[in-house]
Each structure stands twice: as structure tokens, then as C-alpha cells.
Amino acid sequence: MNPSARVRQPRRALHGVLLLDKPLGLSSNDALQKVKRLLRAEKAGHTGTLDPLATGVLPLCFGAATKFSQLNLEADKAYEATVRLGQTTATGDREGEVTQERPVAFDAQALQLALAALRGEIDQVPPMHSALKHEGKALYQLARQGQVVERAARRVTIHELTLLDWQADTLRLAVRCSKGTYIRTLAEDLGERLGCGAHLAALRRTASGPLGLADAVTLAQLEAESDPERLAHLLPPDTLLADCPEVRLDATEAGKLLAGIRRRIGLPPAARVRAFGPEARAFLGSARITAGELIPERLLSPIELRTLLEGPPSLTT
Known part of the structure; x- marks a missing residue:
């Protein structure tokens, strides 16, 4: 060797x-x-x-x-977005070729009205430079070939759209939005409402759920x-269900849940709960409570649960 x-x-x-x-x-x-x-x-x-x-x-x-x-x-996701005013690009962000330049001429009141118009439920047309599929091909692949296809508008929700800073032709915005929102498209739509065009210059996601x-x-x-x-940076698997209520089961009931058996439980209805066994780290998986029954959904396997309880293994040499 x-x-x-x-x-x-x-x-x-x-x-x-x-x-x-x-x-x-x-x-x-x-x-x-x-x-x-x-x-x-x-x-x-x-x-x-x-x-x-x-x-x-x-x-x-x-x-x-x-x-x-x-x-x-x-x-929902949260972002800090930097928007460059006065320039429209082929991709909706700074990586694309500038396709149009227009003067930036609006006041603070016009900006606040434009931001207000984009809050709440709005319709967005997905950008061509996205991973959405059309007849089996990603839109960005078609865009690179010079093709433009019709895209249906999608309803998204902009929970928050707040001005953080405004310097000459650059805005910095705080955005909190539903899944499927394209911040590039939001920047372009804002630019059109302001009459000057715009593109996304930078984006930082500050929260995911x-x-x-x-x-x-x-x-x-x-x-x-x-x-x-x-x-030490690894968070427990149930971190992704942090917004869901917790249900703690004894060893017998935990075993039945892991076997996929519905159980009667004296708790109010819940669309999703985090189910735990008696041990501190014994996350069993997700379930829902309907009509007084605890109904299992996604569960850990016995091997996964055992590994979780034993803790992360050290590297072998």
C-alpha cells in the first residue's frame, strides 16, 4: 500500500x-x-x-x-436584506448583468407607502433564476440558455418589512416571511413601486423558524x-420542534408509542407534540393528539434512540 x-x-x-x-x-x-x-x-x-x-x-x-x-x-424565515436602488439586473441580485438604470427620486413617505403595500399576503412570480422545475428542468438552467417561461404567481405572507437604514441608493430592510418567499423578487417589486427599479445586493438570514x-x-x-x-454545538433532534408542546411518557407507554400504537391520553388536542420517554434525552419523535388519542407520526428507531441516549461517540484512531 x-x-x-x-x-x-x-x-x-x-x-x-x-x-x-x-x-x-x-x-x-x-x-x-x-x-x-x-x-x-x-x-x-x-x-x-x-x-x-x-x-x-x-x-x-x-x-x-x-x-x-x-x-x-x-x-417562517427572517432576513436582513440590502437593496440597491436604481438598477435592475437579469437575476434580481448583484450577480446578474445590469439590464436597466433609472434615477432614484422618491421621498420617505413614498418609501413607507411602498413598504406597507408589500406587507401581508401578496402574490409573487418566482424568478427565472430559481430552482423551481418546468417540465423537469430547473428554471435557472432554462434562464442560462436564454429562455423565459411563464410562471404562475404564488401567494406568500410578509409578516414584517421594516426599514433599518437608508443611505443614498441603498436600503437595509428587516424581513420576516412565510416559506417560499423570494427576497430577490421582493426587492424587485419594491423597486418597481418606487419607480426606480432595484436588486438584492446582500442577504443575511437571521432566523429559521x-x-x-x-x-x-x-x-x-x-x-x-x-x-x-x-x-458541543450539536443541539438535540427535537430542536426542530421547539415550538411544539412536550409530552413525557413512562417506559411502558413509550414502548407502545415506538411500536406505532395509539394511546388514550388526558391532554388537549394538538397538531404536533414532542414525545419523550422517562430518560432526560429520550426523544421518541413527533405525534399528534386528536380526540384524546396520542397518535404517533415520525419516530426514532430503537438504534437511533439508543445512540442518542449514549451520546455522540468519540472518533476512533
Whole structure:
């Protein structure tokens, strides 16, 4: 064997959520793969993408936590967006070619009226430079070929759209919105309402559902840390269900739930709950309470539960 050949590092079963502060210029999948290699995790996924242009909160799921990634994908998101006024680009952001320039001539009142018009439920036409599919092809692939296809408008909700700063031809905005919202499109629509055009110059996600930047770690920090320090950033798998009420079961009832058996329970109805066994870290999975019954939904396997209770394994040498 060639002594200079690279030794394949062992993978291990990890179960939890790591909040990454994604750096600029890196795709979500590239960021995921880098962290997966650093943690030497067997199974990993992310909860929706952030464009390379964007930075900020990207929840990465490991092991059993991947079963609940859809919940965060459907959650509201919060951003800080920098909007460049007076220029429209081919992609709706700073990476595209400038297609039109117009003078910036509006006052503070006009800006507040334009922001107010974009709050609440609005219809958005998805941009051509997006990952949505048309006849099996991603829209951005068609856009790169010079094609433009008709896209149906989609209803989204802008819960918050607040001016943070205004300097000459640049706005900085706080946005909290429903899933499926395109901040590039929001910037373009604002520019049209102001009569000057606009594009998205920078974007930072500050929250994804209940998860915020306060608990996020940078890639550079992870690269500089030891293995125990990296593992310390792993949050429990039920972090993605932080908004759901908790139900604690004894050992017998926990075993029945894991077997997929409905149980009578003296609790009010709930669309989703976090179910736990008697041990402190014994997260069993998600369930719902309907007509006095606890109905299992997504559950951990016995192996996943045992690994979770034992804690993250150390690296072997």
C-alpha cells in the first residue's frame, strides 16, 4: 500500500442539529458536506437552501434529526436584506448583468407607502433564476440558455418589512416571511413601486423558524476546533420542534408509542407534540393528539434512540 495514500476517516452515527452561520459564496450543499466531513457524520441533510450570495442561519440535520427537517423547511424565515436602488439586473441580485438604470427620486413617505403595500399576503412570480422545475428542468438552467417561461404567481405572507437604514441608493430592510418567499423578487417589486427599479445586493438570514443566529457557529470556527468542541454545538433532534408542546411518557407507554400504537391520553388536542420517554434525552419523535388519542407520526428507531441516549461517540484512531 502506498504510504502516502489518504487514510479514510471513520464515520459515526450522530443525531442532532447544528446551526451553521453559512459563509458568503458557498452553496448550502457545499457547506453541508464540509461540516459533515468535519464531524465525520454518517447521515446529514439541510432544511432548505441559502443561495451562495446569502449568509446566515442554515440548520444542518444529522441522523435522526433528518426525519424532522421538513418542519423547518415549512417554517417562517427572517432576513436582513440590502437593496440597491436604481438598477435592475437579469437575476434580481448583484450577480446578474445590469439590464436597466433609472434615477432614484422618491421621498420617505413614498418609501413607507411602498413598504406597507408589500406587507401581508401578496402574490409573487418566482424568478427565472430559481430552482423551481418546468417540465423537469430547473428554471435557472432554462434562464442560462436564454429562455423565459411563464410562471404562475404564488401567494406568500410578509409578516414584517421594516426599514433599518437608508443611505443614498441603498436600503437595509428587516424581513420576516412565510416559506417560499423570494427576497430577490421582493426587492424587485419594491423597486418597481418606487419607480426606480432595484436588486438584492446582500442577504443575511437571521432566523429559521425558532432557530436564530445566537446559537449559530461559523465554518471557520468549526475548522479551528477540536472534535469535542465541534460536538458541543450539536443541539438535540427535537430542536426542530421547539415550538411544539412536550409530552413525557413512562417506559411502558413509550414502548407502545415506538411500536406505532395509539394511546388514550388526558391532554388537549394538538397538531404536533414532542414525545419523550422517562430518560432526560429520550426523544421518541413527533405525534399528534386528536380526540384524546396520542397518535404517533415520525419516530426514532430503537438504534437511533439508543445512540442518542449514549451520546455522540468519540472518533476512533
